Amino acid sequence: MHDFVEVTCPSCFQVFGVPAPSPLECPSDVDYDCEVCCRPLRISFWEEDGWVEGEAYGLGD
Numbered sequence: 539m540h541d542f543v544e545v546t547c548p549s550c551f552q553v554f555g556v557p558a559p560s561p562l563e564c565p566s567d568v569d570y571d572c573e574v575c576c577r578p579l580r581i582s583f584w585e586e587d588g589w590v591e592g593e594a595y596g597l598g599d
């Protein structure tokens with residue numbers, strides 16, 4: 539099963555879906571580019587009740 543997690547871009551504040559890793563691989567952080575503004579960001583994934591949740595955050599510029 540391939541889940542998508544909706545995250546909010548920290549730069550343009552648009553919401554987009556990203557493919558979630560397996561719950562077994564959580565928690566994890568991945569590099570990603572916003573699909574709306576293409577700025578780099580990081581997404582933190584964690585497992586919660588069998589579902590993978592995610593949240594995007596900026597690179598701390």
Ligand SMILES: [Zn+2]
Binds near residue numbers: 549552573574575576
């Ligand atoms: Zn963006």
